[in-house]
Amino acid sequence: MARSDFAQPLMAGALAAVVGYASTFTLVLAALSGAGASPQQAGSGLFSVCVAIGILNIAVSSRSRIPVSFAWSTPGVAFLLTVGEPVGGYPAVAGAFLVAAGLIVLAGLIKPFARLVAAIPAPIANAMLAGMLLTLCLAPITAVAEMPALALPILLAWAIGLRFARRYAVPIAVVATGIALALSTRLAPGALDGSWPSIAPIMPVFTLDAILRIGLPMFIVTMASQNLPGLAVMQANGFSPKPAPLFVMTGIGSALTALFGGHSINLAAITAAICAGPEAHPDPAKRWPAPVAAGVVYLLLAPGANLAAAFIAAAPPILIQAVAGLALLSSLAAALGGALADEEARLPAIVTFVTTASGVLILGVGAPFWGLIGGIALLVVLRLGANKSPPPIAS
Template sequence: MAAPAAAPDTGRGTYIQPIIAGALAAIVGYASTFTLVLAALTAAGASPQQAGSGLFSVCIAIGILNIVVSWRMKIPVSFAWSTPGVAFLLTVGEPVGGYPAVAGAFLVAAALIVLAGLIKPFARAIAMIPAPIANAMLAGMLLTLCLAPIHAVGEMPWLALPVLLAWAIGLRFARRYAVPIAVLVTGVLLATTTHLPPGALNGTWSSVVPVLPVFTFDAIVRIGIPLFIVTMASQNLPGLAVMKANGFDLKPAPLFIMTGIGSALTALFGGHSINLAAITAAICAGPEAHPDSTRRWPAPMAAGVVYLLLALAANLAAAFIAASPPLLIQAVAGLALLSSLASALSGALAQEESRLPAILTFVTTASGITIVGVGAPFWGLVAGIGLMLILHFGVRPAPTTTAK
């Protein structure tokens, strides 16, 4: 895995910015879909205790992977749960064999992810995604979240405007800390305006319930294989593209193997797939985490610590986040990602010969379409690479002439 050469350390202060960025990424990732995770596992046949155990185990695994991998590699590679996979689970219902069969299907999907890492031609093909296409797909993924600050101003101006103003003032006088200042203001606003409903802290989400897997043909065909395809196409491929767009050329095979093993372990406690992060990875790996790309690796470590805390304090975290306006949390993330969106658009449109394929990738990804259960980022890649092949297949580059 390649990254720019490290710059000399200038002290502890240099890590404040990536730590805050990582914490924001974890809060955004958790707050956006933790209720969806619980609903999806329940829809697949899990009891409330099993669903809570699945969420707990996935948070622990994500936290450990973020901390260990980033610390060892000194690269801001981020991990998350499979949000497209969760959305898919909501549609399949409970299979024959109940939730133990679902756990068996989760294990099959995890084994297939490991196998994808062991098949070298597959990993090499993923690494060959053209940079303009990767940047365009990243821009399309970020667009919706980057619009959140504007939507928040329209829907809740009394909360969003102070955050936006704090961010703008930070840009003017302390550019590096503009996003942390906005996060601080958001935290103060939420702490003073959020009221937990009675009984919000009751429940057993933080308990661990082992699930003995059962392997059935129905669950493997309906859940295991589709979950593998959705996770690879809608999470792992975009995750690699996000890292590539930010200047980090990763070797995908070891990452697939690690996430597959992690997914297998969480399946034993009711958890679904773990994979490379995509949108939240842009917060940790982008310029807002730190202007120097070699100093961004603490961001996923901070995200990992927050995931562990969210898992251990699941009742309090879930209740507080559920009672907070989700659009305001998304708005802060959108502010943090504006620089990444600008960089991705610049990289996507820099080369004239790939501009139209890149634009096609951008609009397809931004459309949010889902076809056969696979999300828009994958189809954005297919559309952009397909058009690029059509435009350039069999076309020889113009001969260069040497002045005499």
């Protein structure tokens, strides 16, 4: 691959890592603390998860030459926020994390399940991806409404780049965003006080309370709201990785991070669209360096978590979301095109799209899963109806 071919995917991967980290790291720390983790244990959990994600991104994509991306389970930590501290304290939480990780490994080893996941119809997968991307793609418009002085120059830089250097429109917008943040962000006094996160090993304790309240729901939420949408993102962008090995690797990674206070890791979904989509590179075969770059950024963010947390927490979150939305516009367009291309599956795809975009949470499981279920169910119903023979005409 020529040197010039590396620049675009590397920038896309770096953006994906920054967006993934910046958008939810505070949620991770809050969830771990709410489940009983001490500040040191919460910091250790975030540190270990960043390291595991970085290693998986680098190792898997560089070996397979497919832009497979990994992230932490955002729906999982959102669920964890609602649970509270179980009987047995944080060691019991670590034990529940290990149970969830073991179930993810089993999901990868049970071949019928993996085949079922790989059989998701392409229009439904594209519709799910479009629904997931819609909210973030609206962020640039929201940013213009909320802070036009900062957001308009970013959009202008992106538009100019789109006109004169289309491949580098998003990197140009990233540079413009960095300049805007540097000029507008002021760290509070004492924001950088404190040491870097340190590793704090935890001896897991297995309690029925924590397993039922945390372990089993964490497994379901991670599979339904992260791993399945993550595979759908890959399929929507023309990649068909084998699900089973990916589930096994994320399960093993989750088990290792649980020993240091970390929660589940899984296939990335929204940030995966940045790495696997056309903005990473026009040629799908040249997109694999994007997750590698993301992995390097995660490894750099891990020891400097306090510095990154202080700077990003002080920056307007909408600006970070806005540049991510710009990066995902072409992925949204491609996903919508793929979802609506098949007339027979058009209505089921729309059901999947609107359900996913709604953001509903039912039984602790996020909207992408219910969009997937609703779209496939309607598609099956329509195909069964089409296969029925018309009634005979009476003579």
